[in-house]
């Protein structure tokens with residue numbers, strides 16, 4: 424492989440260079456910057472100024488929810504993360520055209536963006552709607568809601584802030600519910616029926632029209648919550664001190 428170009432990130436993951444996959448890109452009001460032009464963790468407050476609360480959506484797809492929210496609530500700052508370049512560009516273009524200067528759009532794998540780029544505890548709300556359920560067990564590691572990845576998602580939340588989640592894979596939703604229910608310091612509630620304002624995203628609008636059952640939930644991080652899922656903790660091993668002497 425040749426030299427690293429601007430915007431390519433050289434971190435290692437699953438034995439592949441990220442540079443070989445796709446660069447992380449960040450767009451605000453039509454101005455796109457490769458990650459290499461920014462510092463990590465992202466100084467989100469410098470990118471979108473003001474005092475407004477922050478809301479984050481992971482895997483925003485066509486970006487219907489984020490754009491509608493950003494335009495309706497200009498005092499709030501929004502950040503979206505999406506893996507698909509096509510959707511990233513679609514939302515970045517629409518946000519720029521419609522003057523949503525309070526919307527920061529990031530292209531990258533949410534797990535990578537969460538672990539390497541975003542500051543902890545800055546979000547007043549995190550939204551995850553209809554995430555890919557990755558049903559095959561060898562793909563479970565890609566899920567956002569595994570005991571060993573959930574801390575990354577919940578770690579975005581300020582104390583007292585909420586995760587909002589919906590899925591049409593009800594079985595997967597129950598698994599997510601179980602993982603969240605065993606998390607110390609979360610207040611969990613099922614949302615029965617539709618959201619007050621109707622479907623939030625494109626997938627939700629489609630599934631509601633088809634009459635599919637949808638599991639919706641809110642998980643509120645209580646101020647005293649310890650952020651580390653017990654099963655995630657159990658998956659981390661630390662060698663004895665004697666190993667470190669040498």
Ligand SMILES: C[S@@+](CC[C@H](N)C(=O)[O-])C[C@H]1O[C@@H](n2cnc3c(N)ncnc32)[C@H](O)[C@@H]1O
Pocket residue numbers: 481482483484485504505506507510531532533534551552553554555624625626627
């Ligand atoms: C089923 S679609 C749902 C899109 C949107 N949330 C909705 O409800 O209409 C799942 C989206 O998550 C994105 N996605 C999948 N894995 C991702 C990852 N690791 N990081 C960020 N986005 C991801 C996909 O590209 C896709 O746009």
